[in-house]
Amino acid sequence: MFSSIRECILGAMRPFLRPGIVASCDEILVEPPKDKTFGDLYTNVAMMFAKRLRVAPKVLAEAVCKALSKNENVSEVSIAGAGFINFRLHNKAWQSVIAEIIGSGNYYSYSNIFNDAPINLEFVSANPTGPLHTGHARNAVFGSVVANLLERVGYKVTREFYINDQGNQIKFLARSMYLRYRETLGDTISEDDFTSDMYCGEYIKDLAKGLVEEHGDKYLNKDESEWLPFFCRYSIDKLMKNVKRDLALLGVVMDKYTSEAKLCERNLVSEALEILKKHGDIYEGILPRPKGITDSDEWEERPQTLFRSTKYGDDIDRAIRKADGTWTYFAGDLAYHLDKIQRGFAKMIAILGADHNGYVKRLKSAVNALSGGHANLEVRLYQLVNFLENGKPVRMSKRAGTFITLKEVVERVGKDVTRYMMISRHHDVMIDFDFVKAVEQSMDNPLFYIQYAYARICSVFRYFEAENGKIDKNELMDCDKSMLSDDAELSLIKALVFWKEQIKSAAIAIEPHRVPAYMQNIASLFHALWNKGKINTDLRFIDTANRKCTIARLSILLATKSILEDGFDIIGVTPMSEMR
């Protein structure tokens, strides 16, 4: 329906186009005005295009106005202010969308505007050195909802987790394991044996116990070279198993796990280096001293292999080889992104914590350079979650093992509340997640408000079907809807119509928090309609004396139910047909 209106507006402007001046439907804004008294919809094209077309806004507005007034869906048009075009649609036009929503199953929000283009969505990618914590929970929820949104606009999404299963960090993990291993077998270990790079969380003890049970004491009193590889592999395997289990608790399932070590075995780092060399993006050099460091003894000039990332918009060039000749972490990321490019992804998105903000430009540079400009990486940073226990901040340190795990959160407040808390705010805003309040306020949580609307709708259907038997979907689709003309009914229908547009814009902007916000809006309009029926019995959904009217009303409810189910599916929350 909207596309036909946009066509109509564009058509009206076409006579004003001059050679070289183009305009497309995508540029045309059509949306409900803030103030409903202006009309159902408005467009600002007259003002938007006035300058480009060198035509007075009024002249454009009049042409658009004339064209719209001839459109079969439009009932009235007017020009206001500096050139706003306000218009209304016939009730019939709005009512017809109910059938469209019901008829689409729960697929009303789907539009294949990106033609099944493959897209790689990397998220979580937690280091396998410990359990997932609350920060990862936000990452996981954010990523999984983005994936659902991208699928609705026609992307073929690969949800991917990058495992940093090599490097010093992993060695320190293995050494920590070995200390606990010895402890389990009777050696006395003090906290001082753990260096600052090591991990002394409780989970290491548990893992070490398991290792003893499975493999006994055969690694005791052996040289590090004999046990280190095994301890690395063992720890990573177990920890990754737990990572997958925890993600499942949140309803998050990955399509692919990529191992850094495996990429390394394939010599992808060298391959990436060769590609960059060909473009002249590799050189031996010395990085400039950062301006913040004034003390010269804190700074030592070192010649290294550098990637000319400044050529691609980065602030400084980046080291890919340490002074001792080994690869930097970034070198591994070059290999990983080359792997993504080789697998055919021209579009990629990575979800990272805000503490990675200094890393974004070099990653984008890497993708740009390695693909010769054919692939693009978008990065979304999410602010960290401030975890509170009854108003008091919980200090978290992964190394010391004093952090709240994802598992713990889900076990205390449930999957749905956790997901809702993590997704209902803009990713650029810090979240204060208070353990105690999240549970206490569960009744005030907007999630329950939405769940309640859904449960009420289910309740009406239960009530109706108990008397009249199972209702036929086709009957609801095909019924006469002309009596659905109350303001409350039309307001709800209009909100449902815009669901598709909302999902599209949330997906393109990569802003999943808009989804629960819009669901809340729909729930609110539904509750209002419900209560209006309590005051004015003519508006009750079920009128036992008038089946025709009842069926029409139920058709709105089914459409609303369908939209809410789609929304729940996007945000990964289970709808409740009854509230306990």
Added chain:
RNA sequence: GUGCCCGUAGCUCAGCUGGAUAGAGCGUUUCCCUCCGAAGGAAAAGGUCGUUGGUUCGAAUCCAAUCGGGCACGCCA
């Protein structure tokens, strides 16, 4: 010293990429159950959109300064 993010009602936050008189929830005040679920609805009060300039028909939104808060900053991963 540099870069990124945030600053909107007493509190927690929206504000759909520059649109009309600034929007919700919680809290406060007043109403609405003989009724498909009141875990709800209707209404009131509450604002110098951190501050100051600039861009234009038009700014919470864009630009420049500035204040306050968060994050990060050569071989850690």
